[in-house]
Amino acid sequence: MGPLDMVSLILVVSGLVFFAAGSLGMLRFPDVYTRLHALTKADNLGLGLVALGLILQAGSLPLVLKLVLIWLLVLFSGAAACHLVAQRALTQGEPESEAGADPARQPRGREGRG
Amino acid sequence: MSPWQAGLLLAFDLTLVLTLLGVAWQLLRGVNLFRSVVLFIAFGLLLSLAWVRLQAPDVALAEAAIGAGVTGALLLVALGRLRRMASGRHGGEGS
Amino acid sequence: MSVAAGSKNSRRFLVTLGACLFLWWVLTEGDPGSWTLGVPLAVLAALSVFTLPAGRRYRIAWRQVLPFALSFFWQSLVGGLDVSRRAFSPRLPLRPGFIDYPVQLRRGPALTFFMIVISLLPGTLSVGLHRACVHVHVLDLGLDVQGSLADLEGRVARLFGITIHQGEAS
Amino acid sequence: MNAIWIGAALFLLLTVAAGMVRVLMGPRPGDRMLAAQLFGTAGVAMLLLLAWGLEMPALVDVALVFALLSAVATVAFVRQRGLPREGGEEP
Incomplete structure (x- = not known):
């Protein structure tokens, strides 16, 4: 196992950690919006790291660009889809969510936990 | 193929089959139609992985495109239309 | 005016065609046998960008x-x-x-x-x-x-x- | 090296199976839908890892289709009126 393999192994494993964080956040976070945070950020970063680790193993330039293209597609379609889901959740009620805008109130213990 | 690799592949296949069966069972068992549609989309994605393991990447491609993407969207549209029709007939609020 | 617009349009066409060819090259991973299909398709795609109604124009620095x-x-x-x-x-x-x-x-x-x-x-x-x-x-x-x-x-x-x-x- | 990629794909499959709990529990339609979105992202990563682990380069193309189509269902979900609303628990 050469040093390049080592680096790509580290990248892939750290990507897996972010995927685990995304799933865990989706299970633990209290409402739709915070779960969307976990989904957009942790999972896209995890995919980016996995793709980067595999890019180091790719033999040719077009393959590298293809992996980058896949990552960018997932990144932007995922962000746009999450924006749409959040907008739908906001326009269709979810009345407690506005209460969270008041910093004095502790928005813990809201509905939908667990 | 190293024994490590064979073992990991076996574990992968078993997990995949168990998850597929579990999702299919939950999909058929539930009475909430929307939940079943979302489970169907997840089922399509997992089935596409199963085709990959059966050495058929072309079928996996078709399954991902048709099974998960397009059929999922069609089922969602059909479900929305059904609900609107039902609420219209019972004199509900409409759309 | 029209000459300037024409040369600007032809430059835009060449840039779009180049982008299409580049995308084809990436998607086929540089397979040399695929260009018989790829070149006509890239030309068609670049032409369709001009015949279809244009979206909002924007420029990137x-x-x-x-x-x-x-x-x-x-x-x-x-x-x-x-x-x-x-x-x-x-x-x-x-x-x-x-x-x-x-x-x-x-x-x-x-x-x-x-x-x-x-x-x-x-x-x-x-x-x-x-x-x-x-x-x-x-x-x-x-x-x-x-x-x-x-x-x-x-x-x-x-x-x-x-x-x-x-x-x-x- | 191949065994490592397959192990990583197995790990991702396990996280997807854990995320399935969110689809089963809901409680709101948006929750279920975003869990399906998670499977799209994790599925792309799994396919890329399997492409190297099983030495099947064609899987990169399958991953590309996954990436293109994972948003289609979400957009259909958002655009469609008449689906269960976010406010209350659907029947």
Whole structure:
């Protein structure tokens, strides 16, 4: 196992950690919006790291660009889809969510936990 | 193929089959139609992985495109239309 | 006038054709046998860009792409680390809430891009747009979100070659 | 090296199976839908890892289709009126 393999192994494993964080956040976070945070950020970063680790193993330039293209597609379609889901959740009620805008109130213990 | 690799592949296949069966069972068992549609989309994605393991990447491609993407969207549209029709007939609020 | 417009159009056509050919090269991983199909398809695609109704025009300051990409990658790494730390932490340190950010970008590609990038940055998620305010959901109300959003808006404006009045926001 | 990629794909499959709990529990339609979105992202990563682990380069193309189509269902979900609303628990 050469040093390049080592680096790509580290990248892939750290990507897996972010995927685990995304799933865990989706299970633990209290409402739709915070779960969307976990989904957009942790999972896209995890995919980016996995793709980067595999890019180091790719033999040719077009393959590298293809992996980058896949990552960018997932990144932007995922962000746009999450924006749409959040907008739908906001326009269709979810009345407690506005209460969270008041910093004095502790928005813990809201509905939908667990 | 190293024994490590064979073992990991076996574990992968078993997990995949168990998850597929579990999702299919939950999909058929539930009475909430929307939940079943979302489970169907997840089922399509997992089935596409199963085709990959059966050495058929072309079928996996078709399954991902048709099974998960397009059929999922069609089922969602059909479900929305059904609900609107039902609420219209019972004199509900409409759309 | 018309000659200038014609040469501008032909240059745009060549750039689009080049982009199509490049995309084909990437998708086929440089397989030399695929060009018999690829070249006619790329020409057709480039032609269709001109015959189909045009979308909103925008221009990108290409010199700004690399600095923007680098800061974007860094920020998205920070965002992923931040949300993972909160997910793994047993106390679940969240103070979620909504804020309104008064945006100066006009409606168009730049604003759409800005709202997508908001969702990928640490602790923020764009939810909607009312008049001139972006509705943003934040994970932690204690952070200086207004400042970092103003910073991001400035960078997006520079990427699209738009001047906005910095300093009014925040 | 191949065994490592397959192990990583197995790990991702396990995280997907854990995320399935969110689809089963809901409680709101948006929750279920975003869990399906998670499977799209994790599926792309799994396919890329399997492409190297099983030495099947064609899987990169399957991953590309996954990436293109994972948003289609979400957009259909958002655009469609008449689906269960976010406010209350659907029947």
